[in-house]
Amino acid sequence: MSLDFQKFGIDLSNGALHIVDLDDPSCRVAVDQVVFDAVRTEGTWAVGQIVSVHGLPQDVYEAVPARMLRSLGIGPQFRPGRGVRGSRRFRATAGDTNFKRVTNA
Numbered sequence: 001m002s003l004d005f006q007k008f009g010i011d012l013s014n015g016a017l018h019i020v021d022l023d024d025p026s027c028r029v030a031v032d033q034v035v036f037d038a039v040r041t042e043g044t045w046a047v048g049q050i051v052s053v054h055g056l057p058q059d060v061y062e063a064v065p066a067r068m069l070r071s072l073g074i075g076p077q078f079r080p081g082r083g084v085r086g087s088r089r090f091r092a093t094a095g096d097t098n099f100k101r102v103t104n105a
Helices: 058-063 066-071
Strands: 007-013 016-020 028-030 033-042 045-054 088-093
Touching: 007 033, 016 033, 045 088
Parallel strands: none
Antiparallel strands: 007 016, 007 045, 016 028, 033 045, 033 088
16 A cells, blocks of 8 residues: 555445445445545445544454554544545445535635
């Protein structure tokens, strides 16, 4: 992985919110909330770079390397405040039925 952020899938369906590894879609982690810069959104599925995540399970947190945690918006960032060119920032919360647009006001 380079210094760039990694892209993840965000799945908001059936009242549950999951972060999905795009290389292995069977690898899914349930979280409470995620803020992300979307590269693509389609209904309750999105692909983007995660800005922050809330509710990452402790056992997952302890097993994930520091570089991956940074890609998940946890810990110091390489380029704070920078999004993906041409992307829009969204928030997804478990229990919601759609993504909510976040304004940078």
